[in-house]
Amino acid sequence: xxxxxxxxxxxxxxxxxxxxxxxxxxxxxxxxxxxxxxxxxxxxxxxxxxxxxxxxxxxxxxxxxxxxxxxxxxxxxxxxxxxxxxxxxxxxxxxxxxxxxxxxxxxxxxxxxxx
Amino acid sequence: xxxxxxxxxxxxxxxxxxxxxxxxxxxxxxxxxxxxxxxxxxxxxxxxxxxxxxxxxxxxxxxxxxxxxxxxxxxxxxxxxxxxxxxxxxxxxxxxxxxxxxxxxxxxxxxxxxxx
Numbered sequence: 001x002x003x004x005x006x007x008x009x010x011x012x013x014x015x016x017x018x019x020x021x022x023x024x025x026x027x028x029x030x031x032x033x034x035x036x037x038x039x040x041x042x043x044x045x046x047x048x049x050x051x052x053x054x055x056x057x058x059x060x061x062x063x064x065x066x067x068x069x070x071x072x073x074x075x076x077x078x079x080x081x082x083x084x085x086x087x088x089x090x091x092x093x094x095x096x097x098x099x100x101x102x103x104x105x106x107x108x109x110x111x112x113x114x115x
Numbered sequence: 116x117x118x119x120x121x122x123x124x125x126x127x128x129x130x131x132x133x134x135x136x137x138x139x140x141x142x143x144x145x146x147x148x149x150x151x152x153x154x155x156x157x158x159x160x161x162x163x164x165x166x167x168x169x170x171x172x173x174x175x176x177x178x179x180x181x182x183x184x185x186x187x188x189x190x191x192x193x194x195x196x197x198x199x200x201x202x203x204x205x206x207x208x209x210x211x212x213x214x215x216x217x218x219x220x221x222x223x224x225x226x227x228x229x230x231x
Binding site: 004040041042043044045059090092099100101103104105106107108109 | 119124147156157158159160161164166205209210218219221222223224
């Protein structure tokens with residue numbers, strides 16, 4: 001039981017390049033989330049998905065797109081990377097659609113640097 | 116809008132001493148409260164959460180927190196820390212149903228350093 005896995009672990013991009021961050025969970029959870037973590041800023045929600053086929057914007061969605069490919073997988077895409085998107089990205093999942101109260105389970109993170 | 120303030124960005128404490136990590140929140144509606152811990156180079160994991168009922172919440176690894184509605188606080192405590200408790204701790208607040216769209220707000224984190 002791997003929990004929440006993320007690929008890649010590290011990535012360096014040039015400004016304007018695109019990439020997709022992959023996330024998968026094997027806990028049969030309904031809800032999935034993408035966060036970014038910046039020094040001294042805590043975590044900020046980018047997008048979330050309460051169930052397969054649905055996605056909603058979080059606090060900082062600009063510059064990102066997401067796809068809930070199936071119940072297991074939730075990807076985050078940067079279409080045209082900018083230096084301001086340099087951050088550590090975490091994917092998380094929770095068991096039900098009751099995202100207000102559910103415990104979230106986090107992946108190990110992806111460290112992204114945009115030059 | 117809701118917000119979370121973690122009053123200390125860094126807390127050094129000697130091994131086997133007690134520790135309190137402070138968290139205050141502001142919200143115009145009822146909230147649910149969480150403490151998560153992040154060990155170096157890892158994702159976050161839940162320590163404990165307050166949803167309703169008893170205001171004293173016990174979590175994993177000997178941590179506990181007390182919800183104080185009048186002071187809008189949710190401070191985290193441990194009576195005796197261990198070296199392995201060295202980590203960053205995040206307080207988070209989730210808005211209750213009926214408070215509009217879902218919002219989970221994290222504090223900026225408190226780095227706990229346990230000194231041998």
